[in-house]
Amino acid sequence: MADLTQEEWSEQLSLDDNAVILDVRxxxxxxxxxxxxxxxxxxxxxQGFISKIKELDKSKSYYVYCRSGNRSGQACAIMNQLGFEKAYNLVGGIIEWEGDIN
Structure with a gap:
């Protein structure tokens, strides 16, 4: 798992053709x-979360966020334990996000 600042997360995401953005809220x-x-x-x-995560493609990169960065950090740790090698936690979560929000 990697903890990335908003700037690192955004930049890496924009360059990653194999990216999935995962909201764990x-x-x-x-x-x-x-x-x-x-x-x-x-x-x-x-367990429902774990079951759904297991269905995801492990070859992709996952950019994970929550409200503040705590739950997403936990989610990244779980994903690493399940064999996901590319799980990136957004430090500060969506409350510090300065990009677009739908």
């Missing part, structure tokens, strides 16, 4: 605004 949080092109898998689903 609740559905309600997601519905209130999200980074464009994100998919939402709620980390609070516990």
């Amino acid at each position: 609740t559905e309600d949080e997601f519905d209130n605004g999200y980074i464009p092109n994100s998919i939402n898998i709620d980390i609070y689903e516990g």
